[in-house]
Amino acid sequence: MSSFLRYCVGLDISKDKLQVCLSIIDQTGRVSVKATTKVANKPIGFASLLTWVSRHCKFNLPLTYLMESTGVYHEAVAWYLHQHDQSVSILLPNKAKYYLKSLGYKSKNDKIDAQGLSRMGLEQQLPIWKPLSKNLYALRLLTRQHQRLQELRTQSTNQQHSLEYSAFDNGFIAKQLINLVKVYDQQLTALEAAIAQLIAEDSVLKPRIEQLVRIKGLALLSVSVLVAETNGFEGFTNQRHLVSYAGYDVGENQSGNHSGKTRISKKGNSRLRRILHLPAFNAVRFNEPTCKALYECVYERTGIKMKAYVAVQKRLLLMAYALWRHGGDYDPLYLLNRAGGDKKIVPTSGTTQDQLTQAELSYL
Structure with missing residues (x-):
């Protein structure tokens, strides 16, 4: 034995x-x-x-x-x-x-x-599964239903646009699409109210989500998706695990003298990447300090706006993770102060986007 x-x-x-x-x-x-x-x-x-x-x-x-x-x-x-x-x-x-x-x-x-x-x-030593709490499970169901309805609404509005500029218009279908979009809007509004109510009634979730919403670019819906899809960031022992889970880890393509392009793997939870797309634009637009500095730094180095916005998406995810894990109040200038006041962190030649953002976020 x-x-x-x-x-x-x-x-x-x-x-x-x-x-x-x-x-x-x-x-x-x-x-x-x-x-x-x-x-x-x-x-x-x-x-x-x-x-x-x-x-x-x-x-x-x-x-x-x-x-x-x-x-x-x-x-x-x-x-x-x-x-x-x-x-x-x-x-x-x-x-x-x-x-x-x-x-x-x-x-x-x-x-x-x-x-x-x-x-x-x-x-292999595999991690033991921890189930979602009932409220987090309910929150995940609500946010995923919101995503499904939002995608259906987008399909209907695209069909409206196509019908409007087609050679032969059809008034009956146009009226159906108008009514359908109205129904989707009503259902989306009801879902957003249900999400807000669920969070307001949870004494544990409410204060922590309120801290995350203070980050410029992140609204209640986007924070709710982040929390629900990561099970309240449960089980992630470090930033690398979370980045990999979301599909933001950078995959290299190098062998011998060949050096191909590096890009994010996208092998992870696509819902996280989807919900961070617009918040990244808003974080830069409304001058969230660390996100704005990172965007300018990556854009100056690469000349590719979308690569800079992806770096900001990753930044927002890790900022939310750090606040959720360590608690405390959100300080927009925390990372910049740790990096030396208003001085930008300028990447050296050969620094990859992954190394850059990991180095900056090690301060969190």
């Missing part, structure tokens, strides 16, 4: 079924599959899963459940396991995909995926 270290249950999740694989690892690093099964993706299946696992775990060892974030199908089992004091880890699907490829599997099915997940959970 002493030669074994821990168990891991890999769960490959579909709409109706959970493919389950229980594995164990010993002190030499050898992974052995103990048992496999299938259960229904509903509460009665989750209960039978716990019974099945307890029956096959012969030793009193640490146990972890590992699954992929498959849309919404994984949420019910993750919540159930968490409420029953089980350790749960949740992976982005691309991480599990590349891990399975590294093992040399040529076939793909639910059983192989579950086995690969259980092996991955044993060989």
Whole structure:
């Protein structure tokens, strides 16, 4: 018994079924599959899963459940396991995909995926999942619904524009589109009121969000999205993790004498990048000191406005993270004062956008 270290249950999740694989690892690093099964993706299946696992775990060892974030199908089992004091880890699907490829599997099915997940959970130290609080979960639902309706409204207004300048006009469709935009506007207004009410009634969220709204460029809706999509910045131990999660990490393209363009990876939460697009423009327009200085610095170096605005987006995200994590009042001149008064931080030749913003934001 002493030669074994821990168990891991890999769960490959579909709409109706959970493919389950229980594995164990010993002190030499050898992974052995103990048992496999299938259960229904509903509460009665989750209960039978716990019974099945307890029956096959012969030793009193640490146990972890590992699954992929498959849309919404994984949420019910993750919540159930968490409420029953089980350790749960949740992976982005691309991480599990590349891990399975590294093992040399040529076939793909639910059983192989579950086995690969259980092996991955044993060989790697993965973070334990922490669920959203009820209010943060509700806030995420509201902000995502707001985004969906806003996108539908944009489609309708684009269709209106297209119809207006088309060769043959159609009054019936034009009236429908006008009414449809009015409905979207009413629903968006109602959602914004619901978001404001939810925050006002939460004694923990309200004061912290009020501090973030003081940053020029960030309004209540944009801050609500940042907080909801990051689970209140829970689980991010440093700035790099948050930057990577949002897709603002810079990917290099260099090999030997070849040196390609560097650009942000965009492999992350696209909702964060979407909601920071307009706030970045407003932060520069309304002269938020640190954002304005960064914009001018990057634009002077690259001559590309959008690259400078992306740097400002990243700056706003990290400013919100720093205020949320450390508390305190927002000071617009804090970073500039730490950098030496009104003196600009001028990048040296060869400094990448990522290195520049990381160096400046290390003061936060």
